[in-house]
Amino acid sequence: MVHVSAAPVLALRGVSKRFGAVQALTDVELEVHSGEVVALVGDNGAGKSTLVKTIAGVHPIDDGVIEWQGRPVSITKPHDAQNLGIATVYQDLALCDNIDVVGNLFLGRELKRRGVLDEVEMERRARELLTTLSIRIPSVRIPIASLSGGQRQTVAIARSMLGEPQLVILDEPTAALGVEQTAQVLDLVERLRERGHAVILISHNMADVKAVADKVAVLRLGRNNGVFTVADTSQEEIISAITGATENAVTRRAARTGEAHK
Amino acid sequence: MSTHIDPVNPAAAHDAIPAVDPRLLVREQGFSGYLNEFGRKMKAGDLGSIPVVIGLVVIWSIFQGLNSNFLSPENLTNIAITMVATGMIAVGIIFVLLLGEIDLSVGSVSGVSGAIVAVLAVTHGVNEWLAILAAVAGGALIGAIHGFFFARIGAPAFAVTLSGLLFWSGAMLQILGSNGTINIDSDGVVGKLTTYYFSDVAAGYGLAAVAVVAYFLASFSDSKRRQAAGVPSRPLGEILLRTGLLALFTFGPAAVFNQYKGLPLAVVLFVVVLVGTDFVLRRTSFGRNVFALGGSVEASRRAGINVTGIRIAVFSISGTFAAIGGLFWASKIAAANQSAGAGDLLMNVIAAAVIGGTSLFGGRGRTWNALLGVMVITSIQYGLALEGIATPIQYMITGAVLLATVVIDSVTRKTQKTAGRA
Numbered sequence A: 001m002v003h004v005s006a007a008p009v010l011a012l013r014g015v016s017k018r019f020g021a022v023q024a025l026t027d028v029e030l031e032v033h034s035g036e037v038v039a040l041v042g043d044n045g046a047g048k049s050t051l052v053k054t055i056a057g058v059h060p061i062d063d064g065v066i067e068w069q070g071r072p073v074s075i076t077k078p079h080d081a082q083n084l085g086i087a088t089v090y091q092d093l094a095l096c097d098n099i100d101v102v103g104n105l106f107l108g109r110e111l112k113r114r115g116v117l118d119e120v121e122m123e124r125r126a127r128e129l130l131t132t133l134s135i136r137i138p139s140v141r142i143p144i145a146s147l148s149g150g151q152r153q154t155v156a157i158a159r160s161m162l163g164e165p166q167l168v169i170l171d172e173p174t175a176a177l178g179v180e181q182t183a184q185v186l187d188l189v190e191r192l193r194e195r196g197h198a199v200i201l202i203s204h205n206m207a208d209v210k211a212v213a214d215k216v217a218v219l220r221l222g223r224n225n226g227v228f229t230v231a232d233t234s235q236e237e238i239i240s241a242i243t244g245a246t247e248n249a250v251t252r253r254a255a256r257t258g259e260a261h262k
Numbered sequence B: 001m002s003t004h005i006d007p008v009n010p011a012a013a014h015d016a017i018p019a020v021d022p023r024l025l026v027r028e029q030g031f032s033g034y035l036n037e038f039g040r041k042m043k044a045g046d047l048g049s050i051p052v053v054i055g056l057v058v059i060w061s062i063f064q065g066l067n068s069n070f071l072s073p074e075n076l077t078n079i080a081i082t083m084v085a086t087g088m089i090a091v092g093i094i095f096v097l098l099l100g101e102i103d104l105s106v107g108s109v110s111g112v113s114g115a116i117v118a119v120l121a122v123t124h125g126v127n128e129w130l131a132i133l134a135a136v137a138g139g140a141l142i143g144a145i146h147g148f149f150f151a152r153i154g155a156p157a158f159a160v161t162l163s164g165l166l167f168w169s170g171a172m173l174q175i176l177g178s179n180g181t182i183n184i185d186s187d188g189v190v191g192k193l194t195t196y197y198f199s200d201v202a203a204g205y206g207l208a209a210v211a212v213v214a215y216f217l218a219s220f221s222d223s224k225r226r227q228a229a230g231v232p233s234r235p236l237g238e239i240l241l242r243t244g245l246l247a248l249f250t251f252g253p254a255a256v257f258n259q260y261k262g263l264p265l266a267v268v269l270f271v272v273v274l275v276g277t278d279f280v281l282r283r284t285s286f287g288r289n290v291f292a293l294g295g296s297v298e299a300s301r302r303a304g305i306n307v308t309g310i311r312i313a314v315f316s317i318s319g320t321f322a323a324i325g326g327l328f329w330a331s332k333i334a335a336a337n338q339s340a341g342a343g344d345l346l347m348n349v350i351a352a353a354v355i356g357g358t359s360l361f362g363g364r365g366r367t368w369n370a371l372l373g374v375m376v377i378t379s380i381q382y383g384l385a386l387e388g389i390a391t392p393i394q395y396m397i398t399g400a401v402l403l404a405t406v407v408i409d410s411v412t413r414k415t416q417k418t419a420g421r422a
């Protein structure tokens, strides 16, 4: 809601992506402004993660334009996205099991002192960061393999916060988390917004979405299926956009039989 | 949330040794903590170098029992010099193993390197330093070519380097030409690699002293920096203990070498390489990226690591050390001949790396593993040779030792998985 700047931080114009025979994304439009949390929702396989990966440079787009602060940019590799100031927490975790927490937090952007890894400073910053995010990890020097799923998730989230990014993308960040940790992640999202960051949040949990998002963008079968303002949209409207009940008779009937089963 | 008090860890940012999650098994301060952690690591399958050291002690005891000359300064010096050729190649292959890949071409590449040096320096009278440079650069280039096909084209490393194995042994025969063997001037640079000794007793002890003092100062200043930054640091007692152990393992060998001809140049060069590569792997971004690729390629890619570049560099490093090993090999036999780089060399190299504790599954290992592994392999060879046991049996024993190590590696990995430390 709070449109801090005129030009969106990130805008997708007619973005398409194919994987062999699968047309994962077709002409997708999306706008995110700074100080705004946009929830991206849709059924399994709707293309949410694929969209995230195109923005993050993991899967470069086939068609369309990505605009960063009003200017078209080309994002063909993860470094491009990082250099723009995009930090991503992936759904399929992107951590190295054999490396410790500190090493993973700073992977790809290690701190150096006279050309040599500055382990002391990295460890100090890691502990500081984890403390400010109220993330509890037994020790920052144990390999990621010995952490629980939720702990790994919090490490991955902490990792995205390190470089003071302008846009943070969280792909189902709370899916593996407990009640307390979920609340902390949602707090975190709100704090990012307060600090003027833009956030794209993917979630299947409507309560989470309603709690923190300003706008909800719905994807269905790889296409846009509406953008809603959270404050004046009911949960039912969003759900029917997700299931496609607003689309045509066939899908509406499918949705109804689905409800009858409940 | 900024005023949120962490219930378990209230002191986190400020204390040097903060309270931790009580369920977590971290080492307590002091020596009893050390012992506890040791026992826990054993149970979790984190055996480290222990099995190799025990194995080495057993092997040495057996051979010493069979032949009282086995542990003589002369024999130990010879073992130390001979193992450098295999050891250098093993250092290179450890980089590749850390990626979770394999390089089957290192034997052949080492043969090519010996042939290049011999043909340039002996046949064509090129300056020996230039010939060495050409051989090493050749190894680096060959490795980079393998890396290109693996990283850029996407061919399996196993297949690329298997082709390399045949191709480069053919190339070596071609370079050597029809007469097959070229003798190397044993007073030249290459010859001296394995025949030069620092005969002054001060050399060995001096080097040991420098190593011990440097280690102590580095650990001490690191510990001070950590304390200043408020992160956990090693207590002085632990630093002293480690320094003491280092002193034992540097002054001990120095004393043995000094009882024969002195400190061998080959051993010095090997130690320099081990210290250097260990530093690169554990203290630089490049090394961190190598480990990351061994852990998860996709995670590395997403972290912005140049996967292709690192892979090519690693194969190039492997080729470089294969070439360096080839020089030591040529020096040892004072010739470049058709059988160089063939036979059991490749097996020995892989065995040395894996026996030393480098995992075939990638992401775990250190170049120091090459030292321990190659000591085991070379000791077995020398011991069997002293007993007059023929090559076929030697091959079978080395094969069995390699299998045993691979089994340990696989079991370790399984135990570590169940212990959550894979």
Ligand SMILES: Nc1ncnc2c1ncn2[C@@H]1O[C@H](COP(=O)(O)OP(=O)(O)OP(=O)(O)O)[C@@H](O)[C@H]1O
Pocket (backbone or CB within 6 Å): A019, A022, A024, A042, A043, A044, A045, A046, A047, A048, A049, A050, A051, A091
């Ligand atoms: N690397 C890939 N190769 C081929 N097809 C892919 C790949 N990644 C995704 N797809 C396909 O793209 C479509 C969208 O997948 P995506 O992962 O984006 O869904 P999603 O909306 O994130 O679903 P979920 O809610 O289950 O996470 C699916 O049909 C999937 O099969």
Ligand SMILES: [Mg+2]
Pocket (backbone or CB within 6 Å): A048, A049, A050, A091, A171
């Ligand atoms: Mg997804």
